Amino acid sequence: MAGLITRFAPSPTGPLHLGHAFSALTAWDLAKAARGQFLLRIEDIDTARSKPAFDAQIHDDLHWLSLSWPEPVMRQSERRTAYDAALAQLEALGVTYRCTCTRGDIRTALAAPQEGAPLIGPDGPIYPGTCRHAGHDNPAATIRLDMARATALTGSVGFTETGPLRPGPHQFAPDFLTTHVGDIVLARRDIGTSYHLAVTVDDAAQGVTLVTRGADLFDATAVHALLQRLLALPTPAYHHHRLIRDETGKRLAKRDDSRALSLYRAEGASPTDIRRMVGL
Known part of the structure; x- marks a missing residue:
């Protein structure tokens, strides 16, 4: 896709886990394959739950995965x-x-x-x-x-x-x-x-042309397509990827601290190990 721009948009309300790593790496790989651009956006509209420590950890974990993006990043709180x-x-x-x-x-x-x-x-x-x-x-x-x-x-x-x-x-x-x-x-x-x-x-303000996110948000995309039409904004293409699940089949959530990237890092895992764990 010519001129592809995609993004990873986490909320700083907890540590990144394997599911976040898969989403970020998927977006990065799609941008790299198309010689496009990967953006980071911090979705911190929930100011009561968003914490600076988690924000900093997001940046640290993503840099550890060898991802990079233009600065400054967009922050929803602003x-x-x-x-x-x-x-x-x-x-x-x-x-x-x-x-x-x-x-x-x-x-x-x-x-x-x-x-x-x-x-x-x-x-x-x-x-x-x-x-x-x-x-x-x-x-x-x-x-x-x-x-x-x-x-x-x-x-x-x-x-x-x-x-x-x-x-x-x-x-x-x-x-x-x-x-x-x-x-x-x-x-x-x-x-x-x-x-x-x-x-x-x-997404419109950042010129995103491909929204990369989990399959659990597929139905929400209908809402966004509707709002784009009402607000006269462009509709990007969408890439809904599979979800990373635990051994019971439940998708990972912020409370799954046992699968936090920081824990894997502390135990000596490499970015290559993380890619292997999530099937990349």
């Missing part, structure tokens, strides 16, 4: 103005609303007998739309995307998958997005944005 501008653009389109529901409120609404088993979307149980027509104007409320209004503007949206798991073009119809994705959060009351909004705005 980009609130860009996210506010995107929110204002979506609000001007009439596709947002304010929501005062707590997680407990949502669980209660979804537990009602007439609702049946809740559908699960990219953000978990799909929001039942309690506040969709309530007209809340509380500036501290969560901001949600009105998926029905959004898809009325965009129609079907899609992206091209270049990874080996589900290669080819993928299209998502309005009915699918309203039923299986729902009114996702655009801005949480505590951080002023959300993963979906921030990653969409940042």
